[in-house]
Structures are given as C-alpha cells and as structure tokens.
Amino acid sequence: MDQVRIGIIMNGVTGRMGTRQHLDRSIVAIREQGGLALQDGRRLVLDPILVGRNPAKLEELARRYGIDRWTASLDDALANDDDAIYFDAQTTSMRAESVRKAIAAGKHVFCEKPTAVSLDEALELARLAREAGVKHGVVQDKLFLPGIRKLKRLVDGGFFGTMLSFRLNFGYWVFEGDWQHPNRPSWNYRSEDGGGLVLDMYPHWRYLIDNVVSPIKSVLCHSAIHIPKRWDEEGKAYDSTAEDAAYGLFELENGVTAQFTTSWATRPYRDEIGEWQLDGTHGSAVAGLRECRAQARANTPMPVWNPDIPNPIDFRAGWLEVPDNEQFENAFRAQWEMFLRHVVEDAPFDWDLMEGAKGVQLAELALRSSRERRWIDVPELVVEPA
Ligand SMILES: NC(=O)c1ccc[n+]([C@@H]2O[C@H](COP(=O)([O-])OP(=O)(O)OC[C@H]3O[C@@H](n4cnc5c(N)ncnc54)[C@H](O)[C@@H]3O)[C@@H](O)[C@H]2O)c1
Missing domain, CATH: 3.40.50.720 (NAD(P)-binding Rossmann-like Domain)
Incomplete structure (x- = not known):
C-alpha cells in the first residue's frame, strides 16, 4: 500500500x-x-x-x-x-x-x-x-467526549423542546503538595507563570457552550483562591497567586442561562468529575465525560416537600441511559x-486559532468580571490586519 x-x-x-x-x-x-x-x-x-x-x-x-x-x-x-x-x-x-x-x-x-x-x-x-x-x-x-457527543445528539434531535438552563459542576481536590504529591503542576496556581483556573478552564467552557447550546452573550464570574499556600514538585512552599475556583454565570444568545462551578478545591459526590445538566421544557439530560442520561417530560416525577419521612422517590431511577450508538475514540x-x-x-x-482566541477572550472577561464584580458582554472578535 x-x-x-x-x-x-x-x-x-x-x-x-x-x-x-x-x-x-x-x-x-x-x-x-x-x-x-x-x-x-x-x-x-x-x-x-x-x-x-x-x-x-x-x-x-x-x-x-x-x-x-x-x-x-x-x-x-x-x-x-x-x-x-x-x-x-x-x-x-x-x-x-x-x-x-x-x-x-x-x-x-x-x-x-x-x-x-x-x-x-x-x-x-x-x-x-x-x-x-x-x-x-x-x-x-471536550467536544469529542462521549458524554458531550451524546448530549449534542439530544440537542440536535430536538429532545429538550425549549432549552432553559445549563449547569456544570466540575472539579476535584488538587492536593496541596505537603502531605501527598500535588496532582496538578504547581505553575497552575501562580498567575505570574501563566496559571489560574479561569485561563485554564474557561477556554474549554467557551467552545463547549458555544458549540453545544448557544453562543455566550454575557459573563458574570466570581473567582477565588481557596487554598492560599501550596507546595511545588520539589516540596518547596509557595503562595498561590492564581484562583483555584470560579463560579460563573453565562447568558446565552438563545436565552439559556448557564451556571458553571469549576473548582480544584472540592470533592465530587457524583458519578463523574464533571456533570453538565441541560434542562428544557420537554426533557432534561445529565452528561458526564462518558455517560449521558435523559429524562423526558412524560417520565418526570412530581416531588412533594416532606422532610418528615424518607424521600419516597428514587430520582435516579427515572432517568434513561442514552446509548452510545457509535464507537467513540x-x-x-x-x-x-x-x-x-x-x-x-x-x-x-x-x-482554528480564531476559535482558540475566543476561549482566551472569555477567560479575560471572566477575570475582569470577578475583579469589577459585574456582568460583562462578550463582543464579537475580529482579526485586524497588522
Ligand atoms: N486540553 C486539556 O484538557 C488540557 C488539560 C490540561 C492542560 N492543558 C494545557 O496543556 C498545556 C500543558 O499543561 P500540562 O498540565 O501538561 O503541564 P506540564 O507542566 O505537565 O507540562 C508543561 C510542558 O511544558 C514544558 N515547558 C517548557 N518551558 C517550560 C517552563 N518554563 N516551565 C515549565 N514547563 C515548561 C515542560 O517541559 C512540559 O513539557 C497547558 O497550556 C495547559 O493549559 C490542556
């Protein structure tokens, strides 16, 4: 050949x-x-x-x-x-x-x-x-994750009716480095070395939200340094100068509100390290990195607030696995x-690099939003000739 x-x-x-x-x-x-x-x-x-x-x-x-x-x-x-x-x-x-x-x-x-x-x-x-x-x-x-591919399939098939909200809970504990070895590189926690969770993760959230649900119109973000002191790969202590968590709200062009929690200072109690939930009038879905589960309007239970008895509804039982139907690489x-x-x-x-620049744009605007404590619109990007 x-x-x-x-x-x-x-x-x-x-x-x-x-x-x-x-x-x-x-x-x-x-x-x-x-x-x-x-x-x-x-x-x-x-x-x-x-x-x-x-x-x-x-x-x-x-x-x-x-x-x-x-x-x-x-x-x-x-x-x-x-x-x-x-x-x-x-x-x-x-x-x-x-x-x-x-x-x-x-x-x-x-x-x-x-x-x-x-x-x-x-x-x-x-x-x-x-x-x-x-x-x-x-x-x-992230666009090529099996869970996200299946979520996108549901969006493209009209499963959700009118989409309403999109929520992410993402993160895990990044060890400080003193007691157990740090599970992410130390430069990630120093802004002077190009670190910071927003610059690291918001580029992902930009292409993911833009491509799966709708382009981002506005951002409101609160970032935090939860762990102020860490230890590097050589066991040397350093001050964290970059955020390790960000709490973001996004208004999308189609009216959907997205709410993304991203943190290196949390311990997941869920099936995967990240789970995206998309709610619509006709159905909801929860996608992880690999799996995706959906609940249609007709299968939606009607809970009643009653803490005096054990919860009578098995909420998870009312969701169905979205099948792979293809092989994911x-x-x-x-x-x-x-x-x-x-x-x-x-x-x-x-x-391309223009799409990549959109990710950096969102990170920059989110950090500004956090500093200035306000919503910021995301303007369209153009490349000016030199
Ligand atoms: N797509 C994703 O899901 C994803 C996930 C994590 C990281 N990343 C990105 O990948 C890139 C690398 O991240 P990583 O976690 O592999 O980092 P890492 O610290 O493990 O690797 C960094 C690499 O850069 C090299 N390097 C060159 N000059 C350096 C310098 N002055 N200081 C430190 N390293 C230097 C190192 O030798 C090493 O090969 C980052 O830009 C990060 O944002 C992407």
Missing part, C-alpha cells in the same frame, strides 16, 4: 498532557495501527520529532515509544523543511513565542489551549497564521486525526 509521510514537531511532550494524551494516546496510537488511512487509499505515516528542554527526559520518552528523533533545540527542528506540522503542549506562558516562530518557519500549527495568556496575543497568532497561509488548529477536546486522538486530514487532504476543520 502506498504511504505518505508527515513530519510532526512535538514541543512540550514531556508534560502531563503532551505525554499522556498527545503522544501516547494520539500519535503513538495512530503509529501503532500503521498510520492513518487516507481517502485515496494511501496511508499517512506519522514521523514525530520530540522537542523539549531536558535531553534525558526526551531520550527516555523517545526510547519508550520507539521514536527515532528528538532535540533540545526548537530552532533546529523548525529549520527542517521536511517537518510540516508544529504541535505545542508547553506550559501556557511559553506557547505564543514558539507558535510565532513556527508560523514564521511556514509550519502548520496545532496547539493546546489556551493559545496565549492574553487576548491581544491570541489574536496576533490567529492573524499571523492567516497571513502566512498555514493551517492551524487548537485542541477543543479518545477525544484528543479524534481531533488529531481530523487535523491531519485537514493538512493532508484539505478536509474541513473548524477549531
């Missing part, structure tokens, strides 16, 4: 997301199945080069995954005309500079969210990519495959 090779410069692969989701479950998984089958019958063979700061870690990763190429020099990697794609999963504050370089070198760009630490910078990247004529994409993995891999097809076959790909 004919093969076609594509070189992918992968920066930030020694990190949590880079190793687990992008290398292991996406690029390596596609390589292990012999590449990606293209429309014309050929196979796309992925040839990654790992880039990072620490040669020992890169060498170990490359050996573990049977990858031949690695380098500690991004400039050298970008200078190779045989590698067409630049991928970035570095810590957020490092992203813009490297993406700028990659675009200048004529590479197609795929990167993690948030695309930058400020809206101005995020828009600049979108503009540069557009002007350079390269293809570009931003990770929007890992959310990151699914988007990688689409981006690769976009580059090689010119297949459509909607989640």
Whole structure:
C-alpha cells in the first residue's frame, strides 16, 4: 500500500498532557495501527520529532515509544523543511513565542489551549497564521467526549423542546503538595507563570457552550483562591497567586442561562468529575465525560416537600441511559486525526486559532468580571490586519 509521510514537531511532550494524551494516546496510537488511512487509499505515516528542554527526559520518552528523533533545540527542528506540522503542549506562558516562530518557519500549527495568556496575543497568532497561509488548529477536546457527543445528539434531535438552563459542576481536590504529591503542576496556581483556573478552564467552557447550546452573550464570574499556600514538585512552599475556583454565570444568545462551578478545591459526590445538566421544557439530560442520561417530560416525577419521612422517590431511577450508538475514540486522538486530514487532504476543520482566541477572550472577561464584580458582554472578535 502506498504511504505518505508527515513530519510532526512535538514541543512540550514531556508534560502531563503532551505525554499522556498527545503522544501516547494520539500519535503513538495512530503509529501503532500503521498510520492513518487516507481517502485515496494511501496511508499517512506519522514521523514525530520530540522537542523539549531536558535531553534525558526526551531520550527516555523517545526510547519508550520507539521514536527515532528528538532535540533540545526548537530552532533546529523548525529549520527542517521536511517537518510540516508544529504541535505545542508547553506550559501556557511559553506557547505564543514558539507558535510565532513556527508560523514564521511556514509550519502548520496545532496547539493546546489556551493559545496565549492574553487576548491581544491570541489574536496576533490567529492573524499571523492567516497571513502566512498555514493551517492551524487548537485542541477543543471536550467536544469529542462521549458524554458531550451524546448530549449534542439530544440537542440536535430536538429532545429538550425549549432549552432553559445549563449547569456544570466540575472539579476535584488538587492536593496541596505537603502531605501527598500535588496532582496538578504547581505553575497552575501562580498567575505570574501563566496559571489560574479561569485561563485554564474557561477556554474549554467557551467552545463547549458555544458549540453545544448557544453562543455566550454575557459573563458574570466570581473567582477565588481557596487554598492560599501550596507546595511545588520539589516540596518547596509557595503562595498561590492564581484562583483555584470560579463560579460563573453565562447568558446565552438563545436565552439559556448557564451556571458553571469549576473548582480544584472540592470533592465530587457524583458519578463523574464533571456533570453538565441541560434542562428544557420537554426533557432534561445529565452528561458526564462518558455517560449521558435523559429524562423526558412524560417520565418526570412530581416531588412533594416532606422532610418528615424518607424521600419516597428514587430520582435516579427515572432517568434513561442514552446509548452510545457509535464507537467513540479518545477525544484528543479524534481531533488529531481530523487535523491531519485537514493538512493532508484539505478536509474541513473548524477549531482554528480564531476559535482558540475566543476561549482566551472569555477567560479575560471572566477575570475582569470577578475583579469589577459585574456582568460583562462578550463582543464579537475580529482579526485586524497588522
Ligand atoms: N486540553 C486539556 O484538557 C488540557 C488539560 C490540561 C492542560 N492543558 C494545557 O496543556 C498545556 C500543558 O499543561 P500540562 O498540565 O501538561 O503541564 P506540564 O507542566 O505537565 O507540562 C508543561 C510542558 O511544558 C514544558 N515547558 C517548557 N518551558 C517550560 C517552563 N518554563 N516551565 C515549565 N514547563 C515548561 C515542560 O517541559 C512540559 O513539557 C497547558 O497550556 C495547559 O493549559 C490542556
């Protein structure tokens, strides 16, 4: 069978997301199945080069995954005309500079969210990519979660009637780092290092709400630093300078009110670490990362307030599992495959740097809302020529 090779410069692969989701479950998984089958019958063979700061870690990763190429020099990697794609999963504050370089070198760009630490910078990247004529994409993995795919299926099928409200309860306990090892990187809790829950999570909520329910019109947010002191990877104490929880309200264009609680200082008492509930006149659904359960109007019980007796209604029993009806791939891999097809076959790909900038915009406005203690409208984004 004919093969076609594509070189992918992968920066930030020694990190949590880079190793687990992008290398292991996406690029390596596609390589292990012999590449990606293209429309014309050929196979796309992925040839990654790992880039990072620490040669020992890169060498170990490359050996573990049977990858031949690695380098500690991004400039050298970008200078190779045989590698067409630049991928970035570095810590957020490092992203813009490297993406700028990659675009200048004529590479197609795929990167993690948030695309930058400020809206101005995020828009600049979108503009540069557009002007350079390269293809570009931003990770929007939550759209490819099985639970969210099923929720979207219900929306598209008209299950909800008139949609009314959308609620998220998301988060878990991030250990402080003194007693047990911290389960998220310490830079996440320092604003000077590009951390903060709003910049981290609101880009996800932007594309998720915009794409699944309706575009966001306005935001009201209250953010908090619940845990003021943490310990880093070396066991050194530091002050938290970035929020670890945010309580957000969003008004959507179709009139739906969304209410999202996102927290690294909570302990879930629910089936999954995040659960979205969408209520409508004709039905409601609760989606997690994998599962989705729905209750139609006709199955809705009529509770009575009576704390004097044990609750007589088994509320959970009145919900039905939404079946998979298809096979769901890992959310990151699914988007990688689409981006690769976009580059090689010119297949459509909607989640570009402009969509990424919208996520940074929402984060910026939410933080401003929290500081100024007021609702803020979300203006339409345009890319101005330089
Ligand atoms: N899509 C998602 O669901 C999701 C989830 C978590 C994180 N992310 C994003 O992925 C990116 C990486 O997050 P992570 O949790 O993997 O972080 P991490 O700290 O585990 O990894 C960061 C990577 O950046 C590299 N790096 C380069 N310069 C650095 C510097 N000066 N300081 C620290 N690290 C540096 C590190 O070597 C490492 O490879 C972030 O932008 C984050 O917002 C996305």
